[in-house]
Amino acid sequence: MQVPAQFRYEKASSVEHALTLLDRFGAESRVVAGGHSLIPMMKLRLAQPEALIDINDLDELATISVEQSTLCIGALVRHTDLLSSALVGEHFPIFADAERVIADPVVRNRGTVGGSLCQADPSEDLSAAFAAVRGEAVIQSADGVRTVPVREFFVGPYQTVVEPGELLVQLRVPIRSSASAYLKVERRAGDWAVAAAGAELRLADGVLAETGIGLTALGAPNFHASEAEDFLTGGPATDERFAEAGRIAARHCNPIADQRGPEAYKRHLAATLVDRVLRVARTRWNGLHPEEEAR
Ligand SMILES: Cc1cc2nc3c(=O)[nH]c(=O)nc-3n(C[C@H](O)[C@H](O)[C@H](O)COP(=O)(O)OP(=O)(O)OC[C@H]3O[C@@H](n4cnc5c(N)ncnc54)[C@H](O)[C@@H]3O)c2cc1C
Missing domain, CATH: 3.30.390.50 (CO dehydrogenase flavoprotein, C-terminal domain)
Structure with missing residues (x-):
């Protein structure tokens, strides 16, 4: 049986709390969202974080809305919610098309949009969908917020611009006629x-x-x-x-x-x-x- 190495578990109660925890535990900590990629990697000892920061209670990151003509998708939105969102489907059917063919309902019920992008697997479907529509990634740390075009978010297989101490909080796509x-x-x-x-x-x-x-x-x-x-x-x-x-x-x-x-x-x-x-x-x-x- 494969089991992860020992780690400390912290449950974040707000974005600010998550950022404080990320700051405290530094580069040896990892955020866990759906856990569908991270937990298997920990079991295989391909990832051995000293601290796991659970963001699953952060409801403020699990919403889909339109703000100033921009579609805003929280990093903790589950695949299944992106798939069933009428708002997303109306403006960008590309996401429902992609979600329909991501894994199975078990994975889609738990896996998140933010986790998919941060995992940066070269076979991740949402990465290409967000690149096609030129989305933007909103990244937050204790020092503030920065916005990065999704096309500049990936720096290599399994690597992104998200630094230790940072949290991907939202994906944004300006709404236009398309x-x-x-x-x-x-x-x-x-x-x-x-x-x-x-x-x-x-x-x-x-x-x-x-x-x-x-x-x-x-x-x-x-x-x-x-x-x-x-x-x-x-x-x-x-x-x-x-x-x-x-x-x-x-x-x-x-x-x-x-x-x-x-x-x-x-x-x-x-x-x-x-x-x-x-x-x-x-x-x-x-x-x-x-x-x-x-x-
Ligand atoms: C059997 C199976 C089949 C799959 N098939 C497909 C498929 O066909 N197509 C596809 O695209 N995907 C597929 N996936 C992947 C799935 O989409 C996962 O949900 C996704 O890879 C990771 O999302 P997660 O929320 O589980 O992230 P997690 O496993 O929790 O995290 C993944 C990584 O992202 C980091 N992270 C997570 N959230 C944040 C955040 N907000 N800010 C900073 N870092 C963060 C974590 O620290 C970790 O390094 C499959 C997965 C499984 C298990």
Whole structure:
């Protein structure tokens, strides 16, 4: 039986209390949210924090709201709540698409949005979804609050800009007129992605005024496909250009061969998924804006 090394357990009663505890126990402490990634790592002794700071009582971090035309998602929002939120679904269906294919109800009932981003697993679905819509991460410490674009939040596999003493408190996405979607290929229902792609687009006068493309499990720097986005933005939303954007994304990502497939297969998936997810987003855009339908 695998058991974690000995650790001290502290339950935070407020954000301020959590920050005080993080300050007191320093780099040897870890926050625990859903525990779906951290606890298995502790059992395997891949993580051996001296102190575990439990933030599960911090209801103020578990809300979804709109403030000044910005969608605000607390770090402690559970996957299941993001999936069922009508507010999120109305503005950014990409999140419901992604959540529907994250693990199973057991994981989704407990795992959190903040834990997913802080874990920074290269196969984490929400990281790519937030990168596609250019979300922002709000990080708090005893010294104050700082905001970091999600595209700059990740510094490598399993590494983020969150420093010892800091807590991710919220994800923010400015609400605008756009359409979004997420598609994933998995070996079986509930598995981690073989590959996945998310897209957000906005059209103005028949051309793509904004395009966001997120990639999961494909080794894309910071979970997005900037070369494909640059290619698309400013031109029409045609099938041919979507297919070309897929080919560009496939060329510029860095998938690794593993038990889920060889590199060439994953590049093939990158091209196909980017093409398809852009088409789904375009269909949704056309549904919202029939007066200026894109092809
Ligand atoms: C069987 C299984 C299948 C899964 N399948 C998928 C999948 O298909 N797709 C997918 O995307 N994910 C999948 N997951 C991961 C799941 O989404 C987890 O919920 C997620 O990885 C971590 O969230 P958590 O709340 O459990 O974080 P925890 O395990 O509590 O924490 C993870 C890390 O984040 C840190 N942390 C947590 N919250 C904060 C915070 N607010 N501020 C600072 N640091 C923080 C912790 O200290 C720790 O280092 C799967 C997990 C399991 C167990």
